[in-house]
Amino acid sequence: MKVSKKQITEARLKAAMNRLLDGKPEKVKPSGKITLNRINNEAGLSASYIHKFPEFVNEAEAIIANYEKEHGTTYIESLIEHQVDESEVEKLKRKLKTEKRLKETYKEQRDTFKAIADQIVEKEASLHFRIYELQEEIRQLTHGSVTPINRK
Structure with a gap:
């Protein structure tokens, strides 16, 4: 069966x-x-x-x-x-351990995001400089008759 x-x-x-x-x-x-x-x-x-x-x-x-x-x-x-006998000190220790773990996680996330933001700013700066270089090359090739791109 x-x-x-x-x-x-x-x-x-x-x-x-x-x-x-x-x-x-x-x-x-x-x-x-x-x-x-x-x-x-x-x-x-x-x-x-x-x-x-x-x-x-x-x-x-x-x-x-x-x-x-x-x-x-x-x-x-x-x-x-059915109350479990857990002293107040044990409860506080458990809570503190959880809070420490969360704090470490948040710090890691913050540091990661800061590093990413720094990379983005660095990349943006290098791109702006490259735009400036290209504008200069165009100006030299056209003998200054091109209007430069303005940053806003």
Whole structure:
């Protein structure tokens, strides 16, 4: 008996929903309300892929409503239940590391853009000088009867 891709995906969705109901998700945060989007993400599917399975969506909505009615957990309560113990110092260190990384990236980009701008200015100056040289050559060939091009 060959198993279709649809059956495999539906099995992934059911397993993801069960993990969320048990409070032991693998791909999403354990805190938060159980929604179709979280089930979809926990199953590792692309955005809104869950809606290609209308029977499962109807079943899941009923299970979610029943779960919320039985457990009565709100979003805030589930956040408190699954709160990760991370000290304020660790949070600040993580934030500082991220900011340093961003700052370095921005500095590299700034330096790259400055170098490009300098090259453009240098090229423009050499082209203007070449225009001047060509004007002088034309003036000498025509004995000064050509009007020079003015820069604006």
